[in-house]
Amino acid sequence: MPHRERTLMGPGPGNPYPEVIEAFSRPVLGHLDPDFIALLDETNERLRQVWRTENRLTFPVSGTGSAGMEAAFVNVVRPGDPVVIGVNGVFGERMCDVAARCGADVIRVEAPWGQPIDPQRLLDAHPSPAIIAVVHAETSTGVRNDVAPLADRPDGTLLLVDCVTSLGGIPVTVDEWRVDIAYSGTQKCLGVPPGLSPLTFSDAAVDRIVERPSSWYLDLNMIARYVTGEGARAYHHTAPISMIYALHAGLGVLLDEGLDASWARHAACGMALHQGLEAMGMELFAADTHRLPELTTVWVPEDLPDGLDDATIRRTLLDTYGIEIGGGLGEFAGRVWRIGLMGHTARQRNVTLLLGALGEVLGR
Amino acid sequence: MPHRERTLMGPGPGNPYPEVIEAFSRPVLGHLDPDFIALLDETNERLRQVWRTENRLTFPVSGTGSAGMEAAFVNVVRPGDPVVIGVNGVFGERMCDVAARCGADVIRVEAPWGQPIDPQRLLDAHPSPAIIAVVHAETSTGVRNDVAPLADRPDGTLLLVDCVTSLGGIPVTVDEWRVDIAYSGTQKCLGVPPGLSPLTFSDAAVDRIVERPSSWYLDLNMIARYVTGEGARAYHHTAPISMIYALHAGLGVLLDEGLDASWARHAACGMALHQGLEAMGMELFAADTHRLPELTTVWVPEDLPDGLDDATIRRTLLDTYGIEIGGGLGEFAGRVWRIGLMGHTARQRNVTLLLGALGEVLGR
Numbered sequence: 001m002p003h004r005e006r007t008l009m010g011p012g013p014g015n016p017y018p019e020v021i022e023a024f025s026r027p028v029l030g031h032l033d034p035d036f037i038a039l040l041d042e043t044n045e046r047l048r049q050v051w052r053t054e055n056r057l058t059f060p061v062s063g064t065g066s067a068g069m070e071a072a073f074v075n076v077v078r079p080g081d082p083v084v085i086g087v088n089g090v091f092g093e094r095m096c097d098v099a100a101r102c103g104a105d106v107i108r109v110e111a112p113w114g115q116p117i118d119p120q121r122l123l124d125a126h127p128s129p130a131i132i133a134v135v136h137a138e139t140s141t142g143v144r145n146d147v148a149p150l151a152d153r154p155d156g157t158l159l160l161v162d163c164v165t166s167l168g169g170i171p172v173t174v175d176e177w178r179v180d181i182a183y184s185g186t187q188k189c190l191g192v193p194p195g196l197s198p199l200t201f202s203d204a205a206v207d208r209i210v211e212r213p214s215s216w217y218l219d220l221n222m223i224a225r226y227v228t229g230e231g232a233r234a235y236h237h238t239a240p241i242s243m244i245y246a247l248h249a250g251l252g253v254l255l256d257e258g259l260d261a262s263w264a265r266h267a268a269c270g271m272a273l274h275q276g277l278e279a280m281g282m283e284l285f286a287a288d289t290h291r292l293p294e295l296t297t298v299w300v301p302e303d304l305p306d307g308l309d310d311a312t313i314r315r316t317l318l319d320t321y322g323i324e325i326g327g328g329l330g331e332f333a334g335r336v337w338r339i340g341l342m343g344h345t346a347r348q349r350n351v352t353l354l355l356g357a358l359g360e361v362l363g364r
Numbered sequence: 365m366p367h368r369e370r371t372l373m374g375p376g377p378g379n380p381y382p383e384v385i386e387a388f389s390r391p392v393l394g395h396l397d398p399d400f401i402a403l404l405d406e407t408n409e410r411l412r413q414v415w416r417t418e419n420r421l422t423f424p425v426s427g428t429g430s431a432g433m434e435a436a437f438v439n440v441v442r443p444g445d446p447v448v449i450g451v452n453g454v455f456g457e458r459m460c461d462v463a464a465r466c467g468a469d470v471i472r473v474e475a476p477w478g479q480p481i482d483p484q485r486l487l488d489a490h491p492s493p494a495i496i497a498v499v500h501a502e503t504s505t506g507v508r509n510d511v512a513p514l515a516d517r518p519d520g521t522l523l524l525v526d527c528v529t530s531l532g533g534i535p536v537t538v539d540e541w542r543v544d545i546a547y548s549g550t551q552k553c554l555g556v557p558p559g560l561s562p563l564t565f566s567d568a569a570v571d572r573i574v575e576r577p578s579s580w581y582l583d584l585n586m587i588a589r590y591v592t593g594e595g596a597r598a599y600h601h602t603a604p605i606s607m608i609y610a611l612h613a614g615l616g617v618l619l620d621e622g623l624d625a626s627w628a629r630h631a632a633c634g635m636a637l638h639q640g641l642e643a644m645g646m647e648l649f650a651a652d653t654h655r656l657p658e659l660t661t662v663w664v665p666e667d668l669p670d671g672l673d674d675a676t677i678r679r680t681l682l683d684t685y686g687i688e689i690g691g692g693l694g695e696f697a698g699r700v701w702r703i704g705l706m707g708h709t710a711r712q713r714n715v716t717l718l719l720g721a722l723g724e725v726l727g728r
Contacts, residue, residue: 001403006391012602013392028377064426064601064602067581067601070579070580097580101580187605195559213465216430216461216465239558240559241559318397
């Protein structure tokens with residue numbers, strides 16, 4: 001099977017940092033080896049820096065981003081708990097599904113796809129919800145939802161934020177925003193292949209962990225004894241060693257660059273892409289006040305040359321240029337493209353390449 | 365941080381095949397890329413060969429072995445279902461915990477640690493259970509439980525088998541044994557780092573999948589639409605691309621060698637280790653009729669030289685010889701060692717090395 005190389009400009013995975021692929025060649029260690037435990041501890045410390053948190057319970061869940069989402073809800077939701085969830089895309093919908101399976105009384109606060117959710121509406125939806133949950137960066141629409149104003153919520157209400165597509169790409173400050181629970185994915189702005197979901201729980205969230213979550217695999221009561229190193233290191237499940245090497249390396253690249261520099265690089269690349277697409281006469285999809293730099297959504301032009309449509313254009317980009325971009329979801333399938341500039345992919349050269357390729361294919 | 369190399373002779377992970385580490389350097393593709401889908405299809409076809417099954421729903425769960433266990437139960441257990449579970453070690457206990465969280469009425473069939481479970485007792489435990497579940501290779505004790513006789517169970521009872529430490533190391537024939545649900549882990553006898561859990565569901569098991577499992581991440585109704593390729597490839601969660609490359613490569617190594625040859629190699633190495641330990645005057649732990657070749661359990665000698673105990677000996681093996689072996693669990697902590705010969709680790713040279721190192725440390 002040939003090894004074809006892609007410029008990964010879809011909604012994730014992005015291209016991994018070269019140092020990350022190198023890390024996969026580290027000799028495999030056992031999950032209780034002192035050298036591995038030291039590497040895991042260092043990984044978790046790097047995660048705390050990236051999350052901008054002091055939370056002790058900060059580690060990568062052994063699954064992709066959606067496993068992080070499930071771990072976030074299944075550990076704290078009790079049957080009948082009122083849970084306010086912002087819904088303006090696929091991942092807000094997914095939160096509702098996950099929370100409902102945990103027995104939550106889900107209170108939806110909706111906004112149209114492409115528009116942000118007004119945080120005041122989340123605060124007003126219920127007088128004392130157990131949880132307010134929102135997606136920071138909606139991967140389905142390219143919209144940023146504001147999180148900072150949710151710091152002013154009722155005492156006793158946990159704030160749960162999906163940072164899958166935001167962490168590393170735009171500012172995320174868990175402690176300053178008083179976020180209690182947040183999760184991310186490795187394959188977006190962290191520049192690591194998919195496979196792990198960084199998760200962080202505040203002390204208030206830890207205090208609310210249920211005694212026996214419906215999931216054994218994601219039960220934080222037990223996982224915490226392995227990952228935090230408090231007391232004896234009790235084995236729970238075998239950690240995915242090589243993926244943790246990869247994450248450790250990716251976080252090293254990110255911290256060496258610096259979070260501010262990474263955010264600025266993502267912002268500059270996103271801006272260049274937005275401007276380039278508009279200069280080609282294309283119309284951006286997401287509300288202009290809340291556009292993500294790391295994920296751009298744009299309407300598929302309606303005046304396409306004969307024989308071209310969403311699918312043929314994306315296939316040509318893939319086959320001729322080795323570029324992957326993403327299609328729209330739900331009612332926007334075939335009508336919107338999703339273009340990622342995440343992690344190592346967030347480079348001006350990739351913006352230039354894509355604009356050039358699109359220009360050639362569209363004849364613009 | 366230095367890259368120390370280990371001979372991984374604990375209860376897993378074992379050392380990965382060199383081809384597996386090489387596969388991690390394949391360029392990352394998107395989870396909907398036609399090239400990746402082709403590789404995933406080929407991986408699943410290789411898994412069918414290794415499981416000896418025609419089951420269409422055969423794929424790697426995006427988590428470690430315990431995620432496979434959870435996927436096995438959470439998709440088919442309905443509240444109140446009678447579920448018979450064989451318990452003669454940690455992983456049988458874990459099955460009870462997982463099944464109970466799904467609402468099962470768990471019927472335990474116990475045997476002492478180190479002894480196998482009589483399959484007739486599993487068949488007699490309930491007239492018509494929803495599920496009979498057993499661990500094929502108990503990683504905590506080194507005991508093999510017989511699965512083949514469970515083919516003669518009542519119609520309508522699903523047979524669920526934990527093959528985490530058996531697949532690739534000793535004969536597993538899903539279709540011949542009429543196993544309905546089986547899962548494994550990549551880091552044992554498949555010679556791949558931890559991170560994925562190969563899972564297979566018979567058509568009868570597929571027919572019993574509940575409408576809405578408590579886990580979204582492991583919901584086979586949705587995952588099947590992505591992994592089986594029937595109808596449109598609907599995205600569920602982002603597949604762990606690089607780990608699937610690794611598994612694809614490891615299965616290739618195993619099938620190139622041949623299952624019969626792999627089983628014979630594990631058997632020969634296990635036998636050599638058993639004989640070598642006994643020749644040193646040590647006593648094996650597991651019942652002699654049901655010893656696993658890929659995981660040997662042996663009593664820590666009671667007449668140790670001054671200053672030596674379980675912990676110091678294992679630490680010396682690690683620090684001086686770079687060999688990891690495992691300690692005992694539960695009441696056998698400090699009293700039993702668990703020595704793995706799994707996948708790429710199952711080589712005569714490793715048997716020779718360990719026996720030599722143990723001889724030097726113990727002065728035998």
